[in-house]
Structure formats: C-alpha cells, structure tokens
Amino acid sequence: GAVVSQHPSRVICKSGTSVKIECRSLDFQATTMFWYRQFPKQSLMLMATSNEGSKATYEQGVEKDKFLINHASLTLSTLTVTSAHPEDSSFYICSASLTEAFFGQGTRLTVV
Amino acid sequence: GQQLNQSPQSMFIQEGEDVSMNCTSSSIFNTWLWYKQDPGEGPVLLIALYKAGELTSNGRLTAQFGITRKDSFLNISASIPSDVGIYFCAGRDYGGSQGNLIFGKGTKLSVKP
Numbered sequence: 001g002a003v004v005s006q007h008p009s010r011v012i013c014k015s016g017t018s019v020k021i022e023c024r025s026l027d028f029q030a031t032t033m034f035w036y037r038q039f040p041k042q043s044l045m046l047m048a049t050s051n052e053g054s055k056a057t058y059e060q061g062v063e064k065d066k067f068l069i070n071h072a073s074l075t076l077s078t079l080t081v082t083s084a085h086p087e088d089s090s091f092y093i094c095s096a097s098l099t100e101a102f103f104g105q106g107t108r109l110t111v112v
Numbered sequence: 113g114q115q116l117n118q119s120p121q122s123m124f125i126q127e128g129e130d131v132s133m134n135c136t137s138s139s140i141f142n143t144w145l146w147y148k149q150d151p152g153e154g155p156v157l158l159i160a161l162y163k164a165g166e167l168t169s170n171g172r173l174t175a176q177f178g179i180t181r182k183d184s185f186l187n188i189s190a191s192i193p194s195d196v197g198i199y200f201c202a203g204r205d206y207g208g209s210q211g212n213l214i215f216g217k218g219t220k221l222s223v224k225p
Contacts, residue, residue: 006154043200043217044155093154100145101202101213103154 002028004096006104013084013111021079021107023094029074030096035067038091038106047092050077084111118201118216125191126224133219134185135201143204144177144184145213148197155200159186191223 003026013019023033031052036044048069049057056069066088068080077096081088093106118135125131135144143162147155159170161177161184168175174187184203188195198220202213 004154009152041220043215091152095154100143100157100160102157103147106152106154108152 002026002096002098002102004094004102004104006094006107008107009105010108011110013109015085015111016083018080018082019084019109021081021092021094021109023077023079023096023104025075025096025102028096028098030077031074033071033077033094033096034101035069035077035079036093036095038093044093048079050079052077081109084109086111116201116203116214116216118219120219121217122220122222124222124224127191127193129191131188131191131195131221132185133199133201134183135203135216136183137203137214138182139205140181141203141205142181144175145202145204146173146175146184146186147200147202149200149218150197158199188221191221193223193225196221196223 005024005026007022011019033050035047037047038044046059047062050069050071052071052074058064071077089111091106091108094104095101115138145160146158148158149155159168159175164177164181165179166177172189177184198218200218201216204213
C-alpha cells in the first residue's frame with residue numbers, strides 16, 4: 001500500500017510553546033490530507049481536512065487558530081499546535097488517500 | 113449525524129480461537145475498510161471492501177460488505193498472539209469526500225497464549 005510518513009513520533013514541549021507535526025505522502029501525491037486526534041482507548045476523531053493550496057476545513061469544535069494547518073505541496077501537510085497546554089496532550093494522526101486512507105505512524109504529544 | 117456501531121468493544125480469547133467482530137451503520141456506505149492499530153502506532157489497513165456482498169480475505173482475515181450496505185464483519189481465524197490490538201471499521205458514504213471516513217469505536221482484542 002501507499003506510504004504516509006509522520007514526524008516526529010513523540011514530542012514533549014513546555015506549556016505555551018508551539019509544536020509542528022509533519023505528514024508526508026512518500027510515493028503518491030495527495031491533494032487532500034486529514035488530521036485526527038485520538039484520546040486513550042478511543043477512536044479517531046477527525047480534526048480537519050487539509051487541502052493543498054487552499055485553506056483547511058475544520059470540524060466543528062476544533063479551533064483553527066489553535067491548530068494551524070498548512071498544505072503547501074502535494075506531498076506535505078503540517079499541523080502546528082500553537083500555545084500548547086497540557087489538555088492538548090494527545091495522539092495526533094494524519095492520513096492521505098488514494099482509494100483507501102493510509103495513515104501515518106502518529107505523533108504522541110505531551111505538554112508539560 | 114451518521115453513526116457507526118462496532119461490536120464487541122473488547123474480546124479476550126485463547127490462542128487458536130476464531131474471532132468475529134462487526135459494524136453497522138445508520139446509513140448506506142459505499143466503502144467499508146478494516147484497520148488494525150497497535151499501541152502508539154497509526155492504523156494499518158487490513159481489508160478494503162467496495163461492493164455490496166463482497167467477501168475478501170487477507171491471510172487469516174476475512175471481511176464482508178453486507179448486502180444491505182449498512183454493515184460489515186471481520187473474522188480472524190486461528191488467532192495468534194500478534195493479533196492483539198485494536199481493530200477499527202471505517203465507512204464512507206456516497207456523499208462523503210474521498211478519504212473522509214467515519215470510524216467505529218474499535219474492538220480491543222486480547223489473545224492468551
């Protein structure tokens with residue numbers, strides 16, 4: 001299947017700082033990528049749809065100024081968690097699609 | 113909004129036993145996908161289904177797209193310890209954009225050696 005690479009896999013940051021997570025499609029071009037958040041023992045919650053060359057579409061309840069998404073090329077989308085707080089600690093996962101959705105490895109964010 | 117019910121929530125089985133889990137939706141889907149997620153990792157696609165009635169196998173895994181288009185099941189035969197993980201079903205309806213999936217809550221599988 002297609003390969004989606006996410007980086008970093010783990011990050012610890014101080015409260016108030018910003019963290020950038022990268023999602024790359026390695027062997028295909030993705031005009032659309034998706035960002036999910038997953039709480040412990042729960043399913044994936046779609047946060048936003050990242051569109052190459054245009055603004056991201058955010059799900060209801062997700063703060064667009066808090067979670068900045070940039071999709072500057074057909075193979076790269078980034079999610080920046082701005083002014084992170086401990087409640088932002090979570091597992092963040094990106095995906096990109098051909099006919100099926102392929103997921104990155106996930107990023108464990110811990111805000112201390 | 114659309115709902116996707118996945119059951120059971122968790123299973124504790126003996127190595128060698130067969131496993132069955134299923135998902136039902138409140139509306140018609142045109143695609144069903146089954147994923148496995150290991151701790152600290154992203155979900156990995158196991159099986160994709162595109163046609164009502166379709167039955168597809170991947171090794172010891174078998175999944176079917178229900179004839180009503182509102183359900184799907186995943187079977188694992190002769191389970192082994194490495195089958196441990198969380199299994200998610202995901203569906204996409206006719207109006208959904210490509211890749212915009214609705215996920216079940218997951219089935220956590222534990223296998224006793």
